[in-house]
Amino acid sequence: MKKITAFLVLNILLLGSLGGSVSAQAAGGSVLIKNATVMTAIRGTLEATDILVQNGKITRIGKNLSAPAGVRTIDATGKFVTPGIIDCHSHTMMDAVNEGSFSVTSMTRIRDVLNPKDIAIYRGLAGGVTAANLLHGSANSIGGQNSSVKFKWGKPVEDFLIPDAPPGIKFAMGENVKRSNFQPQGGVQPRYPRTRMGVVEVMRDAFLRAKDYKQSWDDFRAKKTKVPPRRDLELEPLVEILEGKRLVHAHGYRSDEHLNLLRIADEFGFKVATLQHGLEGYKIAPEIAKHGAGVSIFTDSWSYKLEAYDNTPYNAYIMWKAGVNVSINSDSNERMRRLNLDAAKVMKYGGVPEEEALKMITLNPAIQMGIGKRTGSIEVGKDGDLVIWNMHPFSPYSRVEMTLIEGDVYFDRAGDIARRAELAREREALERLEQNRPAGAGAAAPRPPSQFENGHLDDADHIDGGKR
Amino acid sequence: MKAKGKMQKARIAIALCLSIIVGSLSASAQSDGSEQNKTGTPGTFAIVGARIVTVTGAVIENGTILIRDGKIAAIGTNVSVPSGAERIDGKGLSVYPGMIDAATNMGLTEIGQGANATVDISEVGTMNANARAIKGINPHTSHINVTRVNGITTVLSHPTGGLISGQSAIINLNGATQDEMAVVADNALVINFPRVATGGGFGGFAFAQQAAAPDVNAAVRRRDEQVEELKKIFRDAEAYLKAREARQKDPSLPLVGIDLKMEAMAPYVRGQRPVLLPVQRERDIRAAVKFAEDMKVKAIIVGGQDAWKVADDLKRNNIAVIYTNIYSLPVQMDDPYDYLFEVPSKLQQAGVKFAISTGNDGSESRDLPYHAGLAGAYGLSKEEALKSVTIYPAEILGIADRMGSLEVGKVANVVVTDGDLLDPRTNVKYVFINGRKLPLTSRHTQLFDSFKDRK
Structure with missing residues (x-):
């Protein structure tokens, strides 16, 4: 009896201390989607095809499949199915974006500021997004640790985290990092660095310190030293980068800057996972391909800041042709809802083939985030992360009918519409309550907006602390 | 002779080098025009x-x-x-x-952030009726070519800010000079119509959540005071114009000194040309419509998120809507996710004259067809979606006799x-x-x- 109690306590402690990483993930749903045009994002487009998802995983793809007992069937005749869209640069559901006080804030974690009730999640689902790379902002050369999530709207925050996603971190270079558009207030010292020269040195300095730190631990573990080194939460994530255990997602625009980062990575022997934004990637496509970094871009947004002036919508094509893994991200709660159209555009700018264009919002970002083995394409064995569209998703008239994650329906347009009248009634009833009456009496109280900004492209605008 | 030949060879070599350098320069990323x-x-x-x-x-x-x-x-x-x-x-x-993009700032800004010298959108002060977009538009902005190669041939470009922002211009996206581009040099007066602001910023909700519960009635009062200020400007302009006219007829009357800002108001107070009123919420659109009624001005709503709720008022006053919110998020958390995608369809069903615009500063006006396409995904027919970026904006801007459709x-x-x-x-x-x-x-x-x- 005592033993059992101790075991339970230990379990609770373990679960409590490690949080979401070991929380029991739901097994996932089972569903049969019938008779759809299936765009697999890996093995072409299959006409009149069924997809069976069981306990969250795709178990069969084929014709005339029948639903096992108790499994829901969705008739998708005349409709298209794609893998769930994956947004490789997002700040959705984050209560804070930038810890901008230091030039290196690798100790901070996006995990600590996740808000599972952000309405932007639901709106993203309604645009077919099932997973996102939630990144720290770009206020500093080395920013905080990211979170890879699936948009399991309505579930506890622990369920959002993708359990086997490799950890990552945000790096940044350029205008935001050197605080070009932010003059320090009177009496406040400007933060180092203020130039692109300084940015490079901050990174090199951090990695040199991390190498020493790693050495001191290696020595201790090899019993060369007797006193354990003091833990350093800033340097630990950098050691993980050096050991190839943590992915670097590096914000930047100018090609020379991104090239500088690749050189730093070469110097310290690690690989950069993604160049984020990378609007000038096309200028150094061979170098990026050689290094093996992915690039996560906006298809055609440009000119909103000086360092975005040299974007060209042919960027995706040039890099794709050079063999670079390209993804198209939103960095915006608004743009996230129409990534399908941003992918469609690259077909005309240079001529990226249809499936390659689809990959740029599905399989490619999955690979960049290190979750390509479990999601990003429609294959047996992968997660049942699927979007049902009313027509070809690259048509301007297309819209999402249903979004599923691991076989469970998280967005259903018909259900959404059916609930609206009831929600309107509930809203009216709430507004009538005494505690919701406005201070001025009479006129209805303005409800707070869902967010303070329209999901801008770059996070320069919400650089200090939380969202503007 | 030999020496001369050598010289010539050297010259050719230099010329070649130069031409290579010049060639690579023009091929580099710098815009050479x-x-x-x-x-x-x-x-x-x-x-x-x-x-x-x-x-x-x-x-x-x-x-x-x-x-x-x-x-x-x-x-x-x-x-x-x-x-x-x-x-x-x-x-x-x-x-x-x-296609026609009916509410942009094309040519008034090149790079919004980090290059202030390229930004000419908002003048200083509250009353800038004489600020004319046509005089600020850069005919050589790189945004123009980028936009027209995607099928947009004409845009309205307008200034912003203050209370009276200035006058907009309708331009074709071709021409080496402002005059060559102009379709209508000064087509409308842009009024930054006062809105009910319950938060920190002018017309916005910034920090509403942090602030104490806002006093809505006080905010409405503030808005109404600003509208009165606006009306006073219109009445002052009328009085000014009358006094100038009277003096011209009768030199014995006192001279009223020239006032360029008041002069610029003439076609607008007389209802000869429209005013553009950028408003989004229902209560602000109602106030804008009432202003147009009271002052007997021709009005066009720009923005218009809630315009379908005001359909009767708009139709009664023959006020059209240039809708700019396809690429916007619903303002309130409990708004349906497709609330702003559906507005063009709702306007069409309600019989309100409307056009779809990007509302963009110019760099991304080329997305105009996809704005219309998304409205097409949420209720608008394909035919109406196409009209909303061609003949409808032409009609609203008063240029349908010249463009907006293929007609002899x-x-x-x-x-x-x-x-x-x-x-x-x-x-x-x-x-x-x-x-x-x-x-x-x-x-x-x-x-x-x-x-x-x-x-």
Whole structure:
């Protein structure tokens, strides 16, 4: 009896201390989607095809499949199915974006500021997004640790985290990092660095310190030293980068800057996972391909800041042709809802083939985030992360009918519409309550907006602390 | 002789070096203006055997459209191609009128952040009726080529800020000078119409959550005071104009000194030209409509998120809506996710005159067809979606006699594509503005050409 109690306590402690990483993930749903045009994002487009998802995983793809007992069937005749869209640069559901006080804030974690009730999640689902790379902002050369999530709207925050996603971190270079558009207030010292020269040195300095730190631990573990080194939460994530255990997602625009980062990575022997934004990637496509970094871009947004002036919508094509893994991200709660159209555009700018264009919002970002083995394409064995569209998703008239994650329906347009009248009634009833009456009496109280900004492209605008 | 030959060789070598340097410079990312200076070639053009989407009439399959002297000279299945005309094989192609983006800041800004010197959108002060967009528009902005190669041939560009922001211009996206571009140099007065602000910022909700519960009635009062201030400007302008007129007739009357800001108000207080009123929420649109009624001005709503809720007021006063919110998020958390996608469809059903615009500063006006397409995904028919970026904006801006559809006699702003104009996969094959065939080049094709072969 005592033993059992101790075991339970230990379990609770373990679960409590490690949080979401070991929380029991739901097994996932089972569903049969019938008779759809299936765009697999890996093995072409299959006409009149069924997809069976069981306990969250795709178990069969084929014709005339029948639903096992108790499994829901969705008739998708005349409709298209794609893998769930994956947004490789997002700040959705984050209560804070930038810890901008230091030039290196690798100790901070996006995990600590996740808000599972952000309405932007639901709106993203309604645009077919099932997973996102939630990144720290770009206020500093080395920013905080990211979170890879699936948009399991309505579930506890622990369920959002993708359990086997490799950890990552945000790096940044350029205008935001050197605080070009932010003059320090009177009496406040400007933060180092203020130039692109300084940015490079901050990174090199951090990695040199991390190498020493790693050495001191290696020595201790090899019993060369007797006193354990003091833990350093800033340097630990950098050691993980050096050991190839943590992915670097590096914000930047100018090609020379991104090239500088690749050189730093070469110097310290690690690989950069993604160049984020990378609007000038096309200028150094061979170098990026050689290094093996992915690039996560906006298809055609440009000119909103000086360092975005040299974007060209042919960027995706040039890099794709050079063999670079390209993804198209939103960095915006608004743009996230129409990534399908941003992918469609690259077909005309240079001529990226249809499936390659689809990959740029599905399989490619999955690979960049290190979750390509479990999601990003429609294959047996992968997660049942699927979007049902009313027509070809690259048509301007297309819209999402249903979004599923691991076989469970998280967005259903018909259900959404059916609930609206009831929600309107509930809203009216709430507004009538005494505690919701406005201070001025009479006129209805303005409800707070869902967010303070329209999901801008770059996070320069919400650089200090939380969202503007 | 030998020495001279050597010299010559050296000269040639230097010249070669120079030309290589010059060549690589022009191929580099810096804008050298060469793209912006390409204003196309005039001539007589016949697009033969194409699908002609006239917008105002029936679609003509396998038809011919003739462009001559800058105008559409003929359309039909039985058009004879004059000798000397450049014949364009239209097999598999579709012909559309150029799209019109009715609320942009095209040419008034190049780079919004980090390059203030390129920003000319907002003047200092509250009353700037004499600030004319046409005088600030940079005919050589790289945004112009980038936009027109996607099938947008005409835009309205307007200033912002203050209370009276200035006057907008309707421009064709071609021309080496502002005059060459102008369709209507000063077409409307932009009024930054006062809105009910319950938060920190002017007209916004910034920090509403942190602040104490706002006093709505006080905010409405503030808005109404600002509207009174606006009305006073209109009345002052009327009085000023009357006094100037009277003095002209009767020199014994006291002289009223010239006031450029008041002078600029003349066509607007007299209802000869419209005012643009950027408002979004229902209560602000109602206030804007009432202002137009009270002051007897011609009004156009810009923005218009809740405009469908005010349909009766708008129709009664013949006020149209230039809708700019397809790429916007619903303002309130409990708004339906597609609330702003559905507005054009709701306006259409309610019988309100509307157009769809990007509302963009210019760099991303080229997305106009996809704004219309998204409205098409959420209730608007394909035909209406196309009209909302062609003939409807032309009608609202008062230029439908000249553009917005393919009709004989209209200006030849014509776009030829290999597919649906609103589809992001569609390639634009030819663009004509004022009958000039434009090169399909831009800063973006230039950058592409410069780097596509780098190994």
